[in-house]
Amino acid sequence: MIEFRNASKSYDDGTLAVSDLDLTAASHEITVLVGSSGCGKTTMLRMVNRLVTPTSGQVLIDDVDVADRNPVELRRSIGYVMQNSGLLPHRTTVDNIATVPVLRGTSVRDARKHALELMEIVGLDRSMARRYPWQLSGGQQQRVGVARGLAADPNILLMDEPFGAVDPIVRADLQRELLRLQAELGKTILFVTHDIAEAIALGDKIVILMKGGRIAQQGSPAEIMASPKDDFVTSFLGLDGARSLHVDGHLVVDPSGRPVGRLA
Amino acid sequence: MSYLVAALQWLSDPANMSGPNGWQARMAEHLWYTAVATVVACVIGIPLGYAVGHAHRFRTVIVSSTGAARALPTLGVVTLFGLLLGIGLDAPMLAFVLLALPSVLAGAYAGVEGAPRDSVDAARAMGMTEWQILTRVEAPLGMPLLLGGVRSAVLQVLATATLAAYVGAGGLGRFLFLGLKTQNYPMMVASSLVVMGLAIVLDLAFEVVDRLVRRSVPAGAPAS
Numbered sequence: 001m002i003e004f005r006n007a008s009k010s011y012d013d014g015t016l017a018v019s020d021l022d023l024t025a026a027s028h029e030i031t032v033l034v035g036s037s038g039c040g041k042t043t044m045l046r047m048v049n050r051l052v053t054p055t056s057g058q059v060l061i062d063d064v065d066v067a068d069r070n071p072v073e074l075r076r077s078i079g080y081v082m083q084n085s086g087l088l089p090h091r092t093t094v095d096n097i098a099t100v101p102v103l104r105g106t107s108v109r110d111a112r113k114h115a116l117e118l119m120e121i122v123g124l125d126r127s128m129a130r131r132y133p134w135q136l137s138g139g140q141q142q143r144v145g146v147a148r149g150l151a152a153d154p155n156i157l158l159m160d161e162p163f164g165a166v167d168p169i170v171r172a173d174l175q176r177e178l179l180r181l182q183a184e185l186g187k188t189i190l191f192v193t194h195d196i197a198e199a200i201a202l203g204d205k206i207v208i209l210m211k212g213g214r215i216a217q218q219g220s221p222a223e224i225m226a227s228p229k230d231d232f233v234t235s236f237l238g239l240d241g242a243r244s245l246h247v248d249g250h251l252v253v254d255p256s257g258r259p260v261g262r263l264a
Numbered sequence: 265m266s267y268l269v270a271a272l273q274w275l276s277d278p279a280n281m282s283g284p285n286g287w288q289a290r291m292a293e294h295l296w297y298t299a300v301a302t303v304v305a306c307v308i309g310i311p312l313g314y315a316v317g318h319a320h321r322f323r324t325v326i327v328s329s330t331g332a333a334r335a336l337p338t339l340g341v342v343t344l345f346g347l348l349l350g351i352g353l354d355a356p357m358l359a360f361v362l363l364a365l366p367s368v369l370a371g372a373y374a375g376v377e378g379a380p381r382d383s384v385d386a387a388r389a390m391g392m393t394e395w396q397i398l399t400r401v402e403a404p405l406g407m408p409l410l411l412g413g414v415r416s417a418v419l420q421v422l423a424t425a426t427l428a429a430y431v432g433a434g435g436l437g438r439f440l441f442l443g444l445k446t447q448n449y450p451m452m453v454a455s456s457l458v459v460m461g462l463a464i465v466l467d468l469a470f471e472v473v474d475r476l477v478r479r480s481v482p483a484g485a486p487a488s
Binding site for chain 1: 380382385386387388390391393396401480
């Protein structure tokens with residue numbers, strides 16, 4: 001379980017990235033932080049593995065303040081997947097995946113063996129093992145990124161817009177894969193995105209953020225969709241626009257009368 | 265053309281070739297000066313460049329000081345240090361190190377500083393220590409640029425090491441200054457030819473090393 005207690009982050013120039021955040025991300029669930037740019041969602045994520053230190057307040061993992069943990073040890077125990085994969089360009093796929101286990105003292109041979117297994121788990125062909133990141137497509141790079149995040153078998157996975165830079169078809173594919181993986185592995189995942197559709201598709205719990213790092217509303221996708229708290233949430237969800245659907249005979253249509261689906 | 269033929273004759277004359285004053289011994293001396301100056305410049309420049317490149321601080325200090333150091337006329341520096349330190353190798357060696365330092369420093373600094381931000385950020389997020397980030401990510405990715413810096417340092421010092429003879433030390437400059445005084449132009453051309461030959465051979469050697477390094481660090485297709 002990840003818990004933010006009155007966590008704030010302000011910068012020297014006075015910008016308030018996160019203000020007074022109280023938030024709990026339950027174990028074995030996907031919690032999605034969603035908001036437009038400048039809402040502090042990445043900053044929140046980076047507080048968990050101490051890449052960012054809160055100006056005030058605490059972040060706790062299983063009731064232990066992360067500030068009391070050695071940052072290097074802490075980071076090695078948490079998986080991290082980022083937008084542009086952040087793969088090391090001078091290392092092959094298999095060595096990129098093996099990075100954290102090797103840092104933690106696993107022999108290179110064992111770590112590579114395990115990396116090959118992970119490649120299969122994330123849907124990468126073994127023939128990619130000896131390729132360098134620039135020889136892979138964007139979607140493949142992100143799969144390597146996910147495999148790398150999972151390599152040390154962490155309880156927690158932090159994902160910072162991991163599918164933001166790939167095309168919509170690949171993104172949908174990666175989202176399905178993530179849900180399949182999660183059903184098997186049951187990690188505690190904190191997922192950041194600016195795409196509300198992605199948040200609805202993946203989140204057990206969604207946290208909608210406003211500028212300055214305040215929570216507009218949080219809850220399950222169904223709860224939020226059923227009763228949006230205010231106009232901001234309504235418009236963020238698109239309930240006053242594209243997602244304002246009604247039934248016309250057997251068809252479900254959008255506000256302009258175009259069909260988007262059919263009642264089953 | 266006749267000077268060139270005379271120079272080649274001078275070089276092939278056994279009397280000029282061997283012995284403590286022969287051109288082969290002077291060439292070895294010349295290479296030795298170049299090697300020492302480059303190694304000293306690397307010992308100072310690489311850690312300093314890495315530190316600045318890794319910390320992303322004091323960049324302006326490095327850029328402006330290397331720029332200033334490059335603008336120094338080496339002959340003037342040799343003369344100045346010669347007046348302070350006297351006849352011998354100390355003064356020119358100091359000047360050569362000063363000459364080599366900016367290139368090495370800039371190469372080390374630029375290579376580390378230019379490592380992709382995403383990769384460095386990911387390395388830190390995975391739990392690499394700062395030292396591991398430098399040695400396992402930034403330094404390997406910056407190796408081609410560092411090598412380029414060392415390469416130009418070596419060639420600069422090699423070309424300039426003739427000035428060592430100006431304050432009484434050895435090297436291939438001996439024949440240049442002696443030839444100038446005695447109007448022995450074939451000897452001057454001959455020593456210049458040897459310096460040029462060395463420059464070409466060393467540059468080719470660096471080219472080979474550079475290709476090997478780039479093969480082991482295929483950092484994202486075309487390196488700038």
